[in-house]
Amino acid sequence: MSDYKIHTTKDLKQLMNGYFSDLSNSKKVAWCTSVGPAELLRSFGFEVYFPENHGALLGASRTAMDFIPESVKLGYAGDICSYLTADIGSYLQNKTPLTKQYGMDGVPKPDLIVYNTNQCREVQDWFMWFAKEFNCPIFGIKPPRYLDEVSKEDIEDVSAQFKEMIPLCESASENKFDIDRFRHTLNLSKEATDLWKDCLNTGKNSLSPISFFDGTIHMGPIVVLRGTEKAKEYYQKLYQELQNNVDNGNGFLQKPDSRVYWEGMPIWGKLRYFSNLFSENNSAVVASTYCNSWIFDSFDSKDPFASSALAYTEIFINRSEEAKFKILKKHIQEFNINGMIFHDAKTCFNNSNARFGMPQRLKEETGIETLVIEGDLCDLRFFSEGQTTTKVETFIEQMS
């Protein structure tokens, strides 16, 4: 087993501790979806909390299954978004892994809740439940969905919705909108997201210094702290270390037999299992759609509304089947991929792209191997370790 380590990981705990401590001590907190307009919210001085991050924590700590039945009792089906069902259930039971990990009594109380349906409609139901519970103002951004290309009209539509949020942000934050502060925050976000992209792109080297499984850990700051100096500084340091490892020929596997792409969401409670399974079979999982989802190339502080509207509307999950196909094909070439794992997450069809023939079409057109794994982001009752091990080992053999 390789003793490869990314040393910057040590800084992550401290950074996340600081983030949750700021949330606990903040005068004003806005809740936001993971690919919602965090920069605009931060420009009003809100600390921004992301319920999906909490969902991932419930998955990673394997506590989600304790909480999902609470939401089912409320009438939510057991096969809808397990972030939603685990998160609401955890709130109802007044228990959260945030207590053990960050000393918090519970999730921070919102002064404003904002969601963007660019990823799914589930977030609307989820966030509206909490808005009612906390008697909190809520704003929903509803962009056009499943796009081949993002048109000028689409950008105007979403920009106008961002601008409509401003009066609500002003009253909830008790701060006036300041375009320069918005530009500054967007600029910080752009610098951080460019660095995150550089980090992920080190995976293009034949000896990759970062695996998909490492990426799911290191993506924390780009999700919850984008728009801050801290996130930028973190990725500067991480990138430096990864590039240094590339220069020294130091990869997480020294001579991998195959290079794999992970399509779909992580199975949060099984990251270590998957990481070990691939390493033991000398196969390197070097890239993913999921970690790439927080690369926002289009941010431009010169035109903050239009550019952030474009960046948040052109994300992979909001694109047509054809557009997704082209993006995946490009990644296969750029990362020199031999095989693609499609995680068919039982409670998130929005992030599962295996159900309409994509794996077969990609195999035909590019010649790579593809494998569909059944599982879930949080609910491990949909995952069978024994079956998956056999399937993955056969898949790895087919690639070599």
Ligand code: SF4
């Ligand atoms: S994209 Fe999927 S996992 Fe994320 S909030 Fe929507 S339904 Fe849940």
